[in-house]
Each structure stands twice: as structure tokens, then as C-alpha cells.
Amino acid sequence: MGSGWRRLIGNVRSFMGNSVGGLRGSSSLVSVMDCCRKAYYLWVRPSAAAQKRTTGLAYGNKNGAKKSE
Numbered sequence: 001m002g003s004g005w006r007r008l009i010g011n012v013r014s015f016m017g018n019s020v021g022g023l024r025g026s027s028s029l030v031s032v033m034d035c036c037r038k039a040y041y042l043w044v045r046p047s048a049a050a051q052k053r054t055t056g057l058a059y060g061n062k063n064g065a066k067k068s069e
Helices: 004-019 026-059
Strands: none
Touching: none
């Protein structure tokens, strides 16, 4: 039973290594950081901006609206 946890750790390391394309060491870390950065700018940031825009319209941004008198 003592080698069971070693095998589990080895399997987890293999899975993580394969999920980033088989890169190892610092290049793997840089690859993961680059993917996270791209995901933030492509999905998270636009989604937050769209949500902010829709909530602004829902509650009414009355300061920016022009009055027709």
C-alpha cells in the first residue's frame, strides 16, 4: 500500500504534463500562464464588460441621457 500514493502522484503528474502538450519544467509554467492570460482577455474581461453594460442599461444611466424638451 505504500507505493499506491506514489503511483497516484505519478498519474496526476502525467495527466498534467500531457494536458499542456507534454511540456516540462519552466516552459510548462509559462505555457499555463500564457493560456490563462489569453483566456482572461478573450472571455472573462469581455463578459464582465458586457454584464456591466447590461446592468447599466437595466438600472438606467440617467446622467448620460439627453432630455428632449
